[in-house]
Amino acid sequence: MPRVVLTHAVTDVEAWASHKAERVAFFEDFASDVVDYLPTDGGTTVAVSANVHNMDGMLAALETPEAKAIEESHGVIEPISSYVEGQ
Numbered sequence: 771m772p773r774v775v776l777t778h779a780v781t782d783v784e785a786w787a788s789h790k791a792e793r794v795a796f797f798e799d800f801a802s803d804v805v806d807y808l809p810t811d812g813g814t815t816v817a818v819s820a821n822v823h824n825m826d827g828m829l830a831a832l833e834t835p836e837a838k839a840i841e842e843s844h845g846v847i848e849p850i851s852s853y854v855e856g857q
Contacts (some may be wrong), residue, residue, distance in 0.1 A: 781845035
């Protein structure tokens with residue numbers, strides 16, 4: 771099960787962080803151990819990592835209107851970069 775990291779900017783870091791439970795609920799069908807990372811430099815780039823057990827399902831879900839609505843309500847600024855743990 772690969773660990774995946776997603777990074778992106780947000781409009782407000784504190785507001786984004788307050789939506790943790792909603793992010794976990796969104797990813798729970800595809801991944802476990804969802805972890806948020808906040809910037810230490812005062813910037814607005816955040817990260818989320820998770821152990822993904824259904825990569826195809828997660829990638830498809832990220833393109834749905836539901837995901838786009840969540841991103842907008844959380845203040846996500848495109849683009850979203852993704853990284854997969856190397857072996």
